Amino acid sequence: MNTLRPRPEVAGVASADRVLTVLTAFRIGDSALSLAELTTRTGLIKSTIMRLLVSLETFGLVTRLADGRYMLASEVVRLNAIYQDAHDVERHIMPRLHQLTEESGETASFYVRHGAYRLCQYRVNSPHRLRLHLQPGDMRPMDEAASAQALQTSHEVAKAGLTPYYSCGVTDPHAASLALPIYGAQEELLGALVISGPANRLTQERARALHGVLGATADELTRSLGGKPLYGSTVKNRTD
The missing domain is CATH 1.10.10.10 (Winged helix-like DNA-binding domain superfamily/Winged helix DNA-binding domain)
Incomplete structure (x- = not known):
C-alpha cells in the first residue's frame, strides 16, 4: 500500500x-x-x-x-558513481590510517585539496589523551603545514625523489605533522597521507624515525588505489 x-x-x-x-x-x-x-x-x-x-x-x-x-536519467547514474567511488576510496584509506596510528602512536589523517583550503577527509585519532582535536570535514588554510605542502606537490617532483614533509607550529603553535602526497592510476593527486601530533612529542627527530612507516603506508595505499608506489627508494621499510 x-x-x-x-x-x-x-x-x-x-x-x-x-x-x-x-x-x-x-x-x-x-x-x-x-x-x-x-x-x-x-x-x-x-x-x-x-x-x-x-x-x-x-x-x-x-x-x-x-x-x-x-x-x-543519466545524471542520477553519475551521482551514484561519485558516491560509490567515494566509499570505495574510504575502504582503501581507513585501514591504512588505523595502521599508521597503531604503528606511530599518533593521529593519522587523509587530506584533500578544497579550493584555497585543505580538508580533513578521513581521520583516526591517537590513543594518547594529549592529541590534536580535529575532525573529518574540518578545513585549514593552504599554508606551510606539511599536508598543505604535500597537496601542492606534482607527480613529477614526487617521482624524482621525495622524503616526507615535516612542519611544526605552522597552523597551530602546539602541533607538528609529517605528510606525503598520494597519487592515482593516472598520476593525479588524490590527497595527502598525514601523521600529526603535539609538537613536544612529534619532534623532528621522532618524525625522521617515522619516515619508513609513513612511506611504506603511502606506497601500500597508492598501490591499492591503482597507482605506482613512489617512496620505497627514498624511505626505509618498516622492517629496516
Missing part, C-alpha cells in the same frame, strides 16, 4: 523540499512512473509536479518517455 508523504509547506526551502519529494518518490523496481503515480506517492498536485519535472529534466535527473511516464 502506498503511503502518502506530508505535503511540504510553501515557505523557506519549500521548493527544494518539493523537488526532492518528487525525485525520491522513485523506488527500487520502478522502471518509470506516470504523473498519476507521482501524485499519489508525493501528495503534491499534478500542476506542481509537472513544473518540478521540468526542472529535473533540465538538470538531467529525469527523462520523459514517449508514453508520458518519467524515469530517472
Whole structure:
C-alpha cells in the first residue's frame, strides 16, 4: 500500500523540499512512473509536479518517455558513481590510517585539496589523551603545514625523489605533522597521507624515525588505489 508523504509547506526551502519529494518518490523496481503515480506517492498536485519535472529534466535527473511516464536519467547514474567511488576510496584509506596510528602512536589523517583550503577527509585519532582535536570535514588554510605542502606537490617532483614533509607550529603553535602526497592510476593527486601530533612529542627527530612507516603506508595505499608506489627508494621499510 502506498503511503502518502506530508505535503511540504510553501515557505523557506519549500521548493527544494518539493523537488526532492518528487525525485525520491522513485523506488527500487520502478522502471518509470506516470504523473498519476507521482501524485499519489508525493501528495503534491499534478500542476506542481509537472513544473518540478521540468526542472529535473533540465538538470538531467529525469527523462520523459514517449508514453508520458518519467524515469530517472543519466545524471542520477553519475551521482551514484561519485558516491560509490567515494566509499570505495574510504575502504582503501581507513585501514591504512588505523595502521599508521597503531604503528606511530599518533593521529593519522587523509587530506584533500578544497579550493584555497585543505580538508580533513578521513581521520583516526591517537590513543594518547594529549592529541590534536580535529575532525573529518574540518578545513585549514593552504599554508606551510606539511599536508598543505604535500597537496601542492606534482607527480613529477614526487617521482624524482621525495622524503616526507615535516612542519611544526605552522597552523597551530602546539602541533607538528609529517605528510606525503598520494597519487592515482593516472598520476593525479588524490590527497595527502598525514601523521600529526603535539609538537613536544612529534619532534623532528621522532618524525625522521617515522619516515619508513609513513612511506611504506603511502606506497601500500597508492598501490591499492591503482597507482605506482613512489617512496620505497627514498624511505626505509618498516622492517629496516
